[in-house]
Amino acid sequence: MRVCLATPPFYSPVPDEPLSLPLGPAYLGAALLAAGVEVRIIDGALETVTRLSANRYLYGLSPDRLAQAILQTQPDLIGLSCPFTTRYSLFRQTVQSLRQVAPKIPIIAGGIHPTLFPQQVLEQDGVDMVVIGEGEKTLAELIRRYGELNRLEAEGLDGVVWLSDDRTTVVPKRNYVQNLDELPLPALELMPVERYLARSGGRWASRRLRSLPLLTSRACPGRCSFCSSRAVQGPIWRAHSAERVLLEIERLVKDYHPALIAFEDDRLTWQRERLMAICKGIVERRPAVRWHTPNGVHVADLDEELLIWMKKSGCASLNLAIESGDDYILHKVIGKKATRRQALDAAAACRRLGIAANGYFVVGMPGETEQSLLNTYDLCMELQLDGLGVFIATPFPGTRLFADCVKKGYIEPNSVFDKIASADDTALLNSALFETPTLKAERLIWWKQKIERDFIRQLYRRKPALKWKRAAANLARKLRVWYD
Numbered sequence: 407m408r409v410c411l412a413t414p415p416f417y418s419p420v421p422d423e424p425l426s427l428p429l430g431p432a433y434l435g436a437a438l439l440a441a442g443v444e445v446r447i448i449d450g451a452l453e454t455v456t457r458l459s460a461n462r463y464l465y466g467l468s469p470d471r472l473a474q475a476i477l478q479t480q481p482d483l484i485g486l487s488c489p490f491t492t493r494y495s496l497f498r499q500t501v502q503s504l505r506q507v508a509p510k511i512p513i514i515a516g517g518i519h520p521t522l523f524p525q526q527v528l529e530q531d532g533v534d535m536v537v538i539g540e541g542e543k544t545l546a547e548l549i550r551r552y553g554e555l556n557r558l559e560a561e562g563l564d565g566v567v568w569l570s571d572d573r574t575t576v577v578p579k580r581n582y583v584q585n586l587d588e589l590p591l592p593a594l595e596l597m598p599v600e601r602y603l604a605r606s607g608g609r610w611a612s613r614r615l616r617s618l619p620l621l622t623s624r625a626c627p628g629r630c631s632f633c634s635s636r637a638v639q640g641p642i643w644r645a646h647s648a649e650r651v652l653l654e655i656e657r658l659v660k661d662y663h664p665a666l667i668a669f670e671d672d673r674l675t676w677q678r679e680r681l682m683a684i685c686k687g688i689v690e691r692r693p694a695v696r697w698h699t700p701n702g703v704h705v706a707d708l709d710e711e712l713l714i715w716m717k718k719s720g721c722a723s724l725n726l727a728i729e730s731g732d733d734y735i736l737h738k739v740i741g742k743k744a745t746r747r748q749a750l751d752a753a754a755a756c757r758r759l760g761i762a763a764n765g766y767f768v769v770g771m772p773g774e775t776e777q778s779l780l781n782t783y784d785l786c787m788e789l790q791l792d793g794l795g796v797f798i799a800t801p802f803p804g805t806r807l808f809a810d811c812v813k814k815g816y817i818e819p820n821s822v823f824d825k826i827a828s829a830d831d832t833a834l835l836n837s838a839l840f841e842t843p844t845l846k847a848e849r850l851i852w853w854k855q856k857i858e859r860d861f862i863r864q865l866y867r868r869k870p871a872l873k874w875k876r877a878a879a880n881l882a883r884k885l886r887v888w889y890d
């Protein structure tokens with residue numbers, strides 16, 4: 407039995423976005439290999455970058471070419487992932503192309519968007535089955551049964567959606583893998599890791615460094631209104647043991663020599679003792695690698711002792727997910743259990759210990775006002791960070807923020823869904839998809855730009871050498887783009 411796991415390409419407004427290795431297919435591939443299945447993985451976003459217009463680029467193969475590439479692997483079954491809602495339009499086109507060239511090969515869809523909208527993906531896009539949520543065990547079992555029965559049979563499985571006799575059957579996801587150590591190490595041997603390493607630099611501390619992602623846990627007990635974590639990974643935080651994480655780090659260093667590991671967990675810091683054990687284990691074993699947290703860490707989980715061990719174990723930078731400097735927005739609107747004081751303490755401790763601290767903020771939530779933005783501005787300046795990401799609130803379908811915006815009449819659900827489903831991601835971050843009675847969109851953009859501009863001025867005043875270093879790096883980047 408041969409299975410091809412594939413991921414669609416994506417649009418971007420810039421030609422030189424870094425790419426990171428997708429762990430979903432790597433975990434799935436490992437589970438299938440362990441079940442004796444022959445697996446091919448095609449990341450449709452990896453191949454080429456095609457300029458479509460002045461600020462629209464296609465990363466990877468066109469849907470037609472991706473379908474051809476999948477077909478060339480001669481699969482008995484295709485597992486197609488849609489890892490973000492922003493890739494949904496290209497995912498749909500890939501399914502259509504596949505249906506034209508290979509109408510008889512079953513297609514199972516999975517990943518974040520099909521998890522959020524399984525019925526829609528099944529009924530409108532013509533896939534044969536959708537797997538909701540983490541798919542290692544379910545996909546392996548479906549394939550085992552397919553080998554035996556020569557048909558897709560989901561009876562008794564959970565987190566599966568299929569169509570029979572024109573009726574859709576939805577069995578919601580209930581069982582998540584509780585002991586993550588049961589899962590084999592992600593099957594990086596099925597992926598062109600060197601190519602990811604060559605294109606990985608550029609996100610935060612990874613500038614021009616060879617970096618690889620690693621997940622030490624899944625899910626988050628939090629319920630922030632803009633976040634899809636709970637919907638995709640379930641409500642219960644689950645983790646690999648410290649020992650398994652150390653093994654995985656050693657494997658990455660030994661086999662691929664990354665300079666940096668990106669912990670991409672939703673809540674790396676949730677169980678303090680486990681993280682301490684990971685840090686102490688790294689200090690003991692001394693793998694030649696540093697690490698950072700581009701997905702953000704929760705400031706309420708941090709304390710000085712933990713930060714000391716993080717630093718000792720090679721933490722290059724922490725991205726602090728602070729979100730807002732306004733208590734009403736942070737607690738009542740976003741619903742994040744953290745405080746201004748915790749953000750200030752974490753940033754000050756990072757400064758003392760020599761860990762670069764970057765801050766993530768989200769502006770333009772319902773209820774945002776000139777005053778709440780001023781509070782965020784003040785906090786940004788007071789934190790004295792090393793880097794800053796100010797994102798405009800995006801109501802991703804399936805989140806509480808989306809439902810709230812619909813309820814309040816701020817968005818028309820179908821049109822926002824369509825915009826996000828065919829978006830180029832960075833452009834999405836820079837535009838306001840809704841405005842509220844308390845704040846006009848142009849004021850929101852003005853505030854975002856002011857926070858970013860004044861932050862950079864402050865940063866260069868604090869670290870004058872950085873100004874010249876960044877100017878040189880930007881020039882080099884532009885030259886690279888021009889010459890390419």
Ligand code: B12
Nearest residue numbers: 426428430485486487490491516517537540541633634831
């Ligand atoms: C790492 C990460 C990234 C990396 C992606 C690296 C990569 N190449 O995949 C980067 C930094 C590039 C990134 C970017 C973005 N991200 Co992001 N990212 C994540 C993060 C933190 C982890 C993803 C991950 O690796 N998970 C671990 C693996 C094991 O899980 P998985 O991929 O979901 O795969 C499992 C299942 O889904 C399923 N499955 C997957 N595919 C298939 C296929 C089949 C056939 C089957 C059966 C099952 C199956 O089985 C897998 C194994 O269990 C998630 C948070 C999260 N909890 O998911 C956010 C998340 C996916 N990102 C999100 C967003 C919004 C974005 C951006 C749009 C942000 C932005 N505005 O720019 C961009 C889009 C990028 C793009 N170009 O398309 C949202 C997605 C919401 C949505 N509805 O789309 C999430 C959920 C964050 C959140 N908290 O809300 N991201």
Ligand code: SF4
Nearest residue numbers: 626628629630633672
């Ligand atoms: S703390 Fe982070 S991962 Fe958890 S719900 Fe909030 S935004 Fe999502």
